[in-house]
Amino acid sequence: MQLSDRVTGAVLMALGAAAALAGSRLPAVPGQDVGPAAFPLLIGSGLIICGALIAFGIGRSFEVPEEPAAGPGPWRLGGLRALVPPVLLLFYVLASERLGFLITGAIMVFIATLALGARPRLAVPLAVVAPLLVHLAFYKLLRVPLPAGLLSAPW
């Protein structure tokens, strides 16, 4: 997701303007000059200035460009694969209560391993072992209330 400085600068300016505007509408504390509005207003205006400077390319000379990533991955739509981890986390949020930690975790690990280009020979055992170990450590030792769902652990 490489965006030009103009785009990111404009986004920051818009964000700053929104923050300043929303901040200035906050109700003031009666009898005081400075209230909850002051800080968002300051930050918002700071963001507008920074966004403008970035959009005009000021400060570029300090940047060291990242080494370009070598060729596309094994799949097409390579860039979209970056979205796999957040989507899997979203899946965890939606499914863990119903399916339980072990099944949700196994599905997450399985998909993530495949997305990283591994063969099922690695993905299947990892998807079985990793959630079990994590469950053992967090549920048994650290007493995190992980949901049991459909499949409860033997301990």
Place this chain on the structure above:
Amino acid sequence: MIDMLEAVRLVAAPDVLIAILASAIYGLVVGSLPGLSATMATALLVPVTFWLSPIAAVATIITASAMAIFSGDIPGCLLRIPGTPASAAYTDEAYAMTRKGQAEMALGAGLWFSAIGGIVGTLSLVLMAPLLAEMALSFSTFEYFWLAFLGLMCATLVARSSPIKAIASMLLGLLISCIGMENPAGTPRFTFGLTDLLGGIEPIPALVGVFAVSEVMRAMITPEPPPLPRRKFGSILANQWKLTKKYQWPMWRGNFIGIIIGVLPGAGADMAAWVSYAMSKKFSKEPEKFGTGHPEGLVEAGASNNASLASGWVPSLLFGIPGDTITAIAIGVLYMKGLNPGPTLFTERASSMYALYLIFIIANIIMIPLGIVMIRIAATVLRAPRASVMPVILLLCAVGAFATGSNLFSVLMVAAFGCIGFVMERNGYPVAALVLGIVMGTMVEQNFITSLIKSDGDILPFFERPVSGVLAAMTFGALLWPVGIWIWNRTQGRRLPAGTAAR
């Protein structure tokens, strides 16, 4: 004296010793995996610290971070991929030494001078903290405002990135910290009607997202690093004493710079390494050898980044203002464990403080034997395919975030911050500044608004007290520093920006 004995007793408890050993191994392994930084290693430890005693909890953080900063040198040296950002400054140099057949010397220098830097940094913490604690007792909200603001400005002095983008990242962090009702007036702000946002954004899910999830996302689209060639290493520490004597002066300078940068709130190990490497090159008798596999810069920067790690605890313990992203996590743990940062910590909980110093020393001493073992088995550890490590990290992110508050909303936050961190990093916005903005935002605002109310909206009292005047000057210095470099480059007619000076 009684406090000292009590500290020994605290540290000698079996759970503390086990915690030190386990977190040392954890830190060494995670730090050596390319892309997994010391900050990430520490952030994933936080849920574990919930169930430990206060001293054991602090011990895990200290040990794991020190080990991870050292072991980041291993893949840097052998593969030219820095394991943590703090080793990025001298990765090329170390790799050049490996190509010359001096891998032992390069790795040994990383280990030996890391340990020395860590111990010297600890001594500075021991000496400096009580002195500053006395001074800190008289600090008012004005001083605290400037200190926190100085921390934010230092966080924007990130090497190899545009200072304006760094400031923008920091402001974004401050804006995120505005969310919720944790502000002086108690007004809910930017909650979009969501009750989950009323309590504000917790720093730990944000940290895990920005440092761990974004790294897993990155792994998805970058090619797998090449496997490490198996090789037999000769003696690792053989030549280190000779190096110590030969480069004594650079070593001390590295320690010193590391301590100074560590004490500055906001600036951490990676900055220390960059500055020290650049200094070393500038003051060396043989600067032409830099970049061709010359140990001098390695000595200075390797000592520097570990020294800054220890002295970074000074502002954290005294003022609750993080010295870097690692201590930002540590502060959260300190609060949770009832060791609230502040000057009184040194008088009322002296034994805990001594215990903390002892843990630092122990961690840096056991770093040497454990580090040697790690170097010898690094080829096997780094052979673990990335496809088997990253999914487990992702699962740990989900569980770790869930564990911090036992609610699924934090997992959602982790995913969101993963995306934010990923996009920011791709476009050259330093994420450490964002994180420090989130962590310090509430504190800056609290002290800023309180000071303004005290002074009746007048700006002048912010500069009137002597200490706050000095801190204000330092803050503006940090703000104007990039402008100075820019003017210098213009007048000198050549490009020598802060970060690239180190190349």
